[in-house]
Amino acid sequence: MNQPTSNSILSRIGATLTRRSAQQNRLFTVKQVASSVQLAFPTLKLPELSIHWKQNLNLQHLVNLPRNALSGPVQEDKAAAHAFLKNIVSTEEYTLSLFDLRDIYGINLSLPQAQQYQSLEDISGSELCRDIRIISMRDFDKVLNRAIPEFKQKKAIQLLSASWLGLNYFWAPEQRSLELTCAIVYARRRELPLNKPVLVNRIVLNKSELAVLQQHYHVLAMPENAWDENSFMQYLINYRVPYARLPLLRGSHPIEVLLLPRHETGSDTLGLGLRKAGAQDATEFLLTLTN
Incomplete structure (x- = not known):
C-alpha cells in the first residue's frame, strides 16, 4: 500500500535534483559573457570644456540622489544600489x-x-x-x-x-x-x-564613497542599444541577475551605467565578463577626477 507513496516521493526528489542540475548547467562563465556579448561600449572621458554648464560632465542630478532616479525590475536591488550611490556627489x-x-x-x-x-x-x-x-x-x-x-x-x-x-x-x-x-x-x-x-x-x-561603491559594485558604462541587444539581455532575463540602472549626464551624449553587485555570483560574473568584453568601469573614471 505504501508503494505509490514511495514512488511519488522519489519522483519529487528526482525532479528537484533534475531542476538543480539544470540550474547548475545554466550557470555562465566570464569567458562566455566576454565572447558572446556584442556591444560597442562607450569610452568615458571628460568632454571638451564648454561654456554651457549642461554640456560638460554634469553630475548635479546625483546630489541628494532620489530613489526613483534608478531603474530596474526589482525594488530591493535598486534600494541596495541607492544606498551606495546617494553620497558619492x-x-x-x-x-x-x-x-x-x-x-x-x-x-x-x-x-x-x-x-x-x-x-x-x-x-x-x-x-x-x-x-x-x-x-x-x-x-x-x-x-x-x-x-x-x-x-x-x-x-x-x-x-x-x-x-x-x-x-x-x-x-x-x-x-x-x-x-x-x-x-x-x-x-x-x-x-x-x-x-x-x-x-x-x-x-x-566624494573619493571615499566612490571607493566603497567600487568595492561592492561593478558600475559599467553601457551603450544606448544594450537594452535591445539579446546577446547581453539574455543574462539579465534568463538568469535573473540583480541589477540597477542610472543615467549619467555628459553633454549631448548622455550614457547609462549598469550597477551589478559583486557579492552575487551571477552579477559579479556578468560584470567581469562585460569588462573583458570592453565595458569601462565608471567608478574608476570618476575616481580619476578626484585626484
Whole structure:
C-alpha cells in the first residue's frame, strides 16, 4: 500500500535534483559573457570644456540622489544600489566677497540654438542677442539691471562650479542669461569692472564613497542599444541577475551605467565578463577626477 507513496516521493526528489542540475548547467562563465556579448561600449572621458554648464560632465542630478532616479525590475536591488550611490556627489557652498563677473566662464542656459556657440562673445554677436543692443553706457546699465535687478546692492548672486572643471565659474540662473552675456562682453571690451559678492555652489566627488561603491559594485558604462541587444539581455532575463540602472549626464551624449553587485555570483560574473568584453568601469573614471 505504501508503494505509490514511495514512488511519488522519489519522483519529487528526482525532479528537484533534475531542476538543480539544470540550474547548475545554466550557470555562465566570464569567458562566455566576454565572447558572446556584442556591444560597442562607450569610452568615458571628460568632454571638451564648454561654456554651457549642461554640456560638460554634469553630475548635479546625483546630489541628494532620489530613489526613483534608478531603474530596474526589482525594488530591493535598486534600494541596495541607492544606498551606495546617494553620497558619492555633494555640494560645497562658499562665498566670495568680491568677484568680477567678467571672469564668469559660462552660462546655464537650456536653449538648443545656443549650443553651437563656444564663447560668450560668439553668443552676444549672434541672432540670439539681436534685440539686446548695447551701444552706450545707458544701454549697458539697462541690460545689466535686467539681468541682475538692483545690481548695485550687495546681495550675492549664485554661481556654479565643479571640482573636475577647475576654477571655471558658471552663471547659475537660466533666466536672463542672454542679457548677462551681452553685459559681460561689453564690460570686457570697455574694461569695466563688474564686482559683486557671489555664492558658489561647487559640485564635488566624494573619493571615499566612490571607493566603497567600487568595492561592492561593478558600475559599467553601457551603450544606448544594450537594452535591445539579446546577446547581453539574455543574462539579465534568463538568469535573473540583480541589477540597477542610472543615467549619467555628459553633454549631448548622455550614457547609462549598469550597477551589478559583486557579492552575487551571477552579477559579479556578468560584470567581469562585460569588462573583458570592453565595458569601462565608471567608478574608476570618476575616481580619476578626484585626484
